[in-house]
Amino acid sequence: MVQKNLIDGEWIAGSEAFRNINPSDTNDVVGEYARASADDARAAIAAAKAAFPAWSRSGILERHAILRKTADEILARKDELGRLLSREEGKTLAEGIGETVRAGQIFDFFAGECLRLAGEVLPSARPNIGVEITREPVGVVGIITPWNFPIAIPAWKIAPALCYGNTVVFKPAELVPGSSWAIVDILHRAGLPKGVLNLVMGKGSVVGQAMLDSPDVHAITFTGSTGTGKRVALASVEHNRKYQLEMGGKNPFVVLDDADLGVAVEAAVNSAFFSTGQRCTASSRLIVTEGIHDRFVAAMGERMKGLTIDDALKAGTQIGPVVDQSQLNQDTDYIAIGKQEGAKLAFGGELLKRDTPGFYLQPALFTEATNAMRISREEIFGPVASVIRVRDYDEALAVANDTPFGLSSGIATTSLKHATHFKRNAEAGMVMVNLPTAGVDFHVPFGGRKGSSHGSREQGRYAAEFYTTVKTAYTLA
Numbered sequence: 001m002v003q004k005n006l007i008d009g010e011w012i013a014g015s016e017a018f019r020n021i022n023p024s025d026t027n028d029v030v031g032e033y034a035r036a037s038a039d040d041a042r043a044a045i046a047a048a049k050a051a052f053p054a055w056s057r058s059g060i061l062e063r064h065a066i067l068r069k070t071a072d073e074i075l076a077r078k079d080e081l082g083r084l085l086s087r088e089e090g091k092t093l094a095e096g097i098g099e100t101v102r103a104g105q106i107f108d109f110f111a112g113e114c115l116r117l118a119g120e121v122l123p124s125a126r127p128n129i130g131v132e133i134t135r136e137p138v139g140v141v142g143i144i145t146p147w148n149f150p151i152a153i154p155a156w157k158i159a160p161a162l163c164y165g166n167t168v169v170f171k172p173a174e175l176v177p178g179s180s181w182a183i184v185d186i187l188h189r190a191g192l193p194k195g196v197l198n199l200v201m202g203k204g205s206v207v208g209q210a211m212l213d214s215p216d217v218h219a220i221t222f223t224g225s226t227g228t229g230k231r232v233a234l235a236s237v238e239h240n241r242k243y244q245l246e247m248g249g250k251n252p253f254v255v256l257d258d259a260d261l262g263v264a265v266e267a268a269v270n271s272a273f274f275s276t277g278q279r280c281t282a283s284s285r286l287i288v289t290e291g292i293h294d295r296f297v298a299a300m301g302e303r304m305k306g307l308t309i310d311d312a313l314k315a316g317t318q319i320g321p322v323v324d325q326s327q328l329n330q331d332t333d334y335i336a337i338g339k340q341e342g343a344k345l346a347f348g349g350e351l352l353k354r355d356t357p358g359f360y361l362q363p364a365l366f367t368e369a370t371n372a373m374r375i376s377r378e379e380i381f382g383p384v385a386s387v388i389r390v391r392d393y394d395e396a397l398a399v400a401n402d403t404p405f406g407l408s409s410g411i412a413t414t415s416l417k418h419a420t421h422f423k424r425n426a427e428a429g430m431v432m433v434n435l436p437t438a439g440v441d442f443h444v445p446f447g448g449r450k451g452s453s454h455g456s457r458e459q460g461r462y463a464a465e466f467y468t469t470v471k472t473a474y475t476l477a
């Protein structure tokens, strides 16, 4: 059965379908999904535009009930949805279920936020006049998501968009339509009026581009590559629309001489290799001071030898496959580039054979890398990390900040002085002390600086900045 797109409250088949393939076993077809056309995208935008006046004035209890019901169903079905996620994306079952729970928590959080919409009432600078500051929805929000968090990223964009009274056209990544289809189905059955949320699965260059080109899309929130992010930005400037971008990272993880070695190694292995390194918050630059360098590298090697890389759904798997052939090619190309540049491939980097045909790659660790090498400057988006040796904390901080990106930045240290200084001086949106660079909460702001992000933060109460526009009303008493 082909899973369809949702346009104006109807499930629409479209003329073509595409297959969702399991990266742990390429013989396993997860499902077939309708491929939307540019016309479908335009119909979805028109439906969202028509639904906006009523939804933007809908009662907070109606919105609360729908978001709450969605949260409850996602959480009740966490094992099944987590399994679907791991099957289509390749992260381990524990990670898939964890991400699904997070999506449920996000809907639950924004169900609560509907009940806490607030403004300000101030006296005017002039006598006998009152001033009210309120937040109103922006209009039709275009949501474009990547493949690496198939349920959490759609959740953290759809939930606040609906909570604050916007209508939505949602285009998930083509590689992982299953989780997106499932949450749209849940929201639809939870009672969303027709046209409020529209799903258009299909090609970025067709469906995504139709969204960018439409004057009726009033805001676009995008997570994906730097190149596509730039297209979103340019098209949005053209239409004078609001836009928010989450793009790449080249996140540093600093290890100082005074670090607890066990804590540092656990955090580094998690940062660099969990979720197969396919997280924008993953760390691929391990910046290590001289006094602990050799012990750290040896301990990393030991820890990496013990990692189980296998089918995402198998019990005991710690690292699943790479998402597809083209991402695997990118990873192995960068491993070759690292060697050519003179870094030493200390561990891993080999393609692995397992029981089923899949994109299995042993996590790779380079040593003797410099921060000028391409493997230290460009986002690889796979289980590939390099160790950069530095003299001391000051050099570590300078190297950590010497990057075009600025999403997450980590440090392992037992020094309060260095931890405090790093929190203040790391040029990143998120800083982690004795914790992996990846792994964030659902109720606090998420986002970066420099080349990683543009616009206001996502998640938590800060999401209101993007999904609402402020109105200032003056009344003569």
Ligand code: ADP
Pocket: 144, 145, 146, 147, 171, 172, 173, 174, 202, 203, 204, 205, 206, 207, 208, 209, 212, 223, 224, 225, 226, 227, 228, 229, 231
């Ligand atoms: P990734 O490397 O994560 O696939 P992309 O930026 O290519 O990064 O994809 C992120 C999202 O952007 C996907 O949903 C993709 O389909 C979409 N996309 C790709 N090209 C365009 C485009 N020209 N316009 C709008 N969206 C696009």
